[in-house]
Amino acid sequence: xxxxxxxxxxxxxxxxxxxxxxxxxxxxxxxxxxxxxxxxxxxxxxxxxxxxxxxxxxxxxxxxxxxxxxxxxxxxxxxxxxxxxxxxxxxxxxxxxxxxxxxxxxxxxxxxxxxxxxxxxxxxxxxxxxxx
Amino acid sequence: xxxxxxxxxxxxxxxxxxxxxxxxxxxxxxxxxxxxxxxxxxxxxxxxxxxxxxxxxxxxxxxxxxxxxxxxxxxxxxxxxxxxxxxxxxxxxxxxxxxxxxxxxxxxxxxxxxxxxxxxxxxxxxxxxxxx
DNA sequence: CTTGACCCTGACATTAATGGCAGGGTGTAT
DNA sequence: ATACACCCTGCCATTAATGTCAGGGTCAAG
Numbered sequence: 001x002x003x004x005x006x007x008x009x010x011x012x013x014x015x016x017x018x019x020x021x022x023x024x025x026x027x028x029x030x031x032x033x034x035x036x037x038x039x040x041x042x043x044x045x046x047x048x049x050x051x052x053x054x055x056x057x058x059x060x061x062x063x064x065x066x067x068x069x070x071x072x073x074x075x076x077x078x079x080x081x082x083x084x085x086x087x088x089x090x091x092x093x094x095x096x097x098x099x100x101x102x103x104x105x106x107x108x109x110x111x112x113x114x115x116x117x118x119x120x121x122x123x124x125x126x127x128x129x130x131x132x
Numbered sequence: 133x134x135x136x137x138x139x140x141x142x143x144x145x146x147x148x149x150x151x152x153x154x155x156x157x158x159x160x161x162x163x164x165x166x167x168x169x170x171x172x173x174x175x176x177x178x179x180x181x182x183x184x185x186x187x188x189x190x191x192x193x194x195x196x197x198x199x200x201x202x203x204x205x206x207x208x209x210x211x212x213x214x215x216x217x218x219x220x221x222x223x224x225x226x227x228x229x230x231x232x233x234x235x236x237x238x239x240x241x242x243x244x245x246x247x248x249x250x251x252x253x254x255x256x257x258x259x260x261x262x263x264x
Numbered sequence: 265c266t267t268g269a270c271c272c273t274g275a276c277a278t279t280a281a282t283g284g285c286a287g288g289g290t291g292t293a294t
Numbered sequence: 295a296t297a298c299a300c301c302c303t304g305c306c307a308t309t310a311a312t313g314t315c316a317g318g319g320t321c322a323a324g
Contacts, residue, residue, distance in 0.1 A: 004270065014271090015312060023311095033320060035271055056233055058310075074240070075247035084244075088237045095230050098223050101188055105220045108206070112216075115207035136300065146301090147282060155281095165290060167301055190280075 001038045003028075010046040017046065023059040025049050025066060045070060056087060133170045135160075142178040149178065155191040157181050157198060177202060188219060 007014045020026050021036075026045055028036040048070065052062045061083050068077035139146045152158050153168075158177055160168040180202060184194045193215050200209035 002271075013312070015314085018273095019311065033271080034273095035320085053311085054233075055236060073247075075244050081241065081244050084237050084241050088234065088241065091230050091234045091237065095227060095234065098227050098230070101186075102220065102223045102227065104187060105216050105223065109213065109216050109220065112207050112213050115205075134301075145282070147284080150303095151281065165301080166303095167290085185281085 001040065001042065003036050003038070006038050006042055006046065009043050010050065012046055012050060020046070020049055020059065024063050025059060056091065057083065061087075133172065133174065135168050135170070138170050138174055138178065141175050142182065144178055144182060152178070152181055152191065156195050157191060188223070189215060193219075 001009075003014050003017055006012075007017060010017075012020075017026070021028065026038075026042060026049070028038045028042065031037050045066075049059075049062060049066065052066075053059070065077050065079040065083065068079060074080055133141075135146050135149055138144075139149060142149075144152075149158070153160065158170075158174060158181070160170045160174065163169050177198075181191075181194060181198065184198075185191070197209050197211040197215065200211060206212055
């Protein structure tokens with residue numbers, strides 16, 4: 001299978017497939033004319049790569065356990081768990097941060113609504129509060 | 133006040149202060165030797181800029197309403213509300229996306245725990261589910 | 265032989281705010 | 295004058311995956 005077909009089958013752009021190769025995630029053979037030749041298993045492999053990318057893992061992290069998860073169930077690959085745990089910690093921190101900002105924004109939007117109709121006992125002062 | 137002092141007072145790096153100027157957020161005078169001379173009001177102005185940056189707004193968005201909010205309470209500046217609303221929509225989408233990923237990660241981590249002790253009636257198969 | 269659909273490599277762009285360096289001027293105190 | 299603390303501009307780097315050129319082979323069908 002050549003790169004165009006693999007791209008069509010997996011939804012990954014040709015550019016991305018070449019990038020995965022440069023990152024050591026996949027290693028197609030080369031035909032005598034220099035064209036990449038992918039084995040049929042590459043299709044599953046690329047889907048797996050894209051799945052982990054969607055989870056927010058980097059190509060470097062994926063490279064660390066891809067061989068393992070391709071050959072057996074993920075839960076048997078001890079390299080995977082710490083990656084998941086650290087990613088989870090990241091995400092939770094991001095969610096916490098975004099939630100703080102969201103709450104701040106909703107408060108501020110609400111104070112527009114209050115201000116535009118009538119001051120309902122609220123301070124008219126510019127209240128730019130931090131919530132760190 | 134020169135740039136070093138303003139930097140010390142506000143916590144913004146000198147580099148950042150020059151960047152804010154390049155983005156049209158602040159316009160110090162120049163002394164005959166080319167040094168920037170900031171008015172005392174600049175301190176408040178920079179704090180305001182940094183506050184909005186922490187809310188995740190871009191310098192371009194801030195430029196759109198900074199003059200207004202510096203001279204009156206934020207809630208009187210009609211340019212601000214749509215910016216807040218669109219930023220809020222962004223943030224909520226990001227939170228939703230991160231939450232999906234987080235839930236996926238926690239599920240997968242949980243299945244490690246199940247797998248490592250004994251299969252408790254769970255499928256041993258690699259269950260890589262999507263949750264879109 | 266030409267057309268058209270493939271494939272190749274290499275390189276630059278993207279995003280936004282910030283860090284950091286090089287090379288150089290200014291100003292004050294010793 | 296020399297040292298030292300400032301200031302200036304301009305430029306490159308950062309991050310990670312992807313898009314998008316340019317410039318060039320390959321190969322089948324007509």
